[in-house]
Amino acid sequence: MFEHAPTVEHLIKLLRRLPGIGTKSGQRLVSFLLKADPRYIEDLAKSLIELREKVFYCSTCFNITDSDPCSICRSEKRDRSVLCVLENPYDIIPIEKSNSYNGLYHILHGHLSPIEGITPADLKIKELLGRLKNGEIEEVILATNPTVDGESTAHYLVNILKPLGVKLTRIAMGIPVGGDLEYADENTMAKALGGRREI
Amino acid sequence: MFEHAPTVEHLIKLLRRLPGIGTKSGQRLVSFLLKADPRYIEDLAKSLIELREKVFYCSTCFNITDSDPCSICRSEKRDRSVLCVLENPYDIIPIEKSNSYNGLYHILHGHLSPIEGITPADLKIKELLGRLKNGEIEEVILATNPTVDGESTAHYLVNILKPLGVKLTRIAMGIPVGGDLEYADENTMAKALGGRREI
Numbered sequence: 001m002f003e004h005a006p007t008v009e010h011l012i013k014l015l016r017r018l019p020g021i022g023t024k025s026g027q028r029l030v031s032f033l034l035k036a037d038p039r040y041i042e043d044l045a046k047s048l049i050e051l052r053e054k055v056f057y058c059s060t061c062f063n064i065t066d067s068d069p070c071s072i073c074r075s076e077k078r079d080r081s082v083l084c085v086l087e088n089p090y091d092i093i094p095i096e097k098s099n100s101y102n103g104l105y106h107i108l109h110g111h112l113s114p115i116e117g118i119t120p121a122d123l124k125i126k127e128l129l130g131r132l133k134n135g136e137i138e139e140v141i142l143a144t145n146p147t148v149d150g151e152s153t154a155h156y157l158v159n160i161l162k163p164l165g166v167k168l169t170r171i172a173m174g175i176p177v178g179g180d181l182e183y184a185d186e187n188t189m190a191k192a193l194g195g196r197r198e199i
Numbered sequence: 200m201f202e203h204a205p206t207v208e209h210l211i212k213l214l215r216r217l218p219g220i221g222t223k224s225g226q227r228l229v230s231f232l233l234k235a236d237p238r239y240i241e242d243l244a245k246s247l248i249e250l251r252e253k254v255f256y257c258s259t260c261f262n263i264t265d266s267d268p269c270s271i272c273r274s275e276k277r278d279r280s281v282l283c284v285l286e287n288p289y290d291i292i293p294i295e296k297s298n299s300y301n302g303l304y305h306i307l308h309g310h311l312s313p314i315e316g317i318t319p320a321d322l323k324i325k326e327l328l329g330r331l332k333n334g335e336i337e338e339v340i341l342a343t344n345p346t347v348d349g350e351s352t353a354h355y356l357v358n359i360l361k362p363l364g365v366k367l368t369r370i371a372m373g374i375p376v377g378g379d380l381e382y383a384d385e386n387t388m389a390k391a392l393g394g395r396r397e398i
Binding site for chain 2: 031034042044049051052056
């Protein structure tokens with residue numbers, strides 16, 4: 001069969017292993033890279049190696065970090081009595097941006113999903129229980145996504161954390177600020193009504 | 200603002216410059232890479248550098264190649280009297296796979312598009328004219344895509360190549376083999392009827 005150049009075929013094969021990249025988008029990436037500034041490609045290749053060498057997960061909270069414990073876990077300015085449980089490392093960004101949380105984090109690295117075959121053993125739940133042992137943490141905020149899988153993960157955590165006597169809270173769900181009621185789906189609307197507060 | 204690690208932020212910034220990659224998919228790629236086999240990442244980084252160092256465009260046909268002229272242009276088994284004009288290097292693959300063409304190629308590297316601001320000067324049209332000068336090529340097959348832009352590029356080429364006296368042909372459009380008439384759009388159906396042949 002015809003091949004453009006072994007290097008090209010090999011790179012496309014590697015790119016196809018990335019999530020969301022197929023043959024077509026792999027070819028598009030190669031076309032882009034062939035026309036790109038050589039310095040950009042060198043920078044990209046160097047960054048990939050640097051990621052492999054320098055970046056890992058915090059052994060305490062499992063956030064992405066280049067130091068262990070991570071900057072949040074070792075900060076003396078953070079409130080060590082509150083722990084916010086998240087599905088993914090990137091969920092930290094909107095929380096930090098909101099300037100309304102100063103506690104610690106714990107990253108589960110996913111959500112429970114019977115369909116995808118993800119069980120509690122696949123998430124950092126054992127490690128979460130370990131962190132609650134010394135009694136320093138008084139409140140656990142369950143901030144998994146308000147999706148079916150995120151909700152069932154939160155429910156599972158409620159069941160296993162309740163016996164420990166720690167305060168458990170769930171982030172509020174409702175109409176997003178700046179959102180339009182007209183376009184709210186029925187589930188969000190139900191949450192917004194059910195969670196209404198007296199003013 | 201909170202950052203995960205400078206290496207991560209820098210890599211996401213670089214990945215976002217790739218076509219079709221935004222912040223979200225960039226983050227997803229980094230998450231994938233953090234969990235990937237280190238050998239895979241090294242291979243990927245090495246391939247990127249190799250692409251930059253070894254792969255370029257054939258100076259004759261502008262196909263992707265690691266030798267100049269490319270394997271097709273220098274092959275003695277190819278028919279040098281026919282030239283197939285394509286928009287993109289990857290369009291060669293289905294043609295070669297079809298085992299029904301043994302001529303040469305010329306890659307335009309795009310199509311004319313007033314909306315995207317792509318003019319004849321942006322395509323390898325001057326180079327195409329140069330190849331037709333010595334009279335060796337007797338037929339030019341216009342195999343740009345059967346899209347609005349591909350069609351108008353073909354029309355433009357007809358206008359400038361006609362005076363040279365070379366035979367000009369356009370690939371046939373119609374119902375794809377194995378396709379279902381029920382799902383054919385009206386334009387394809389019109390082409391299939393208009394291009395009907397006596398049997």
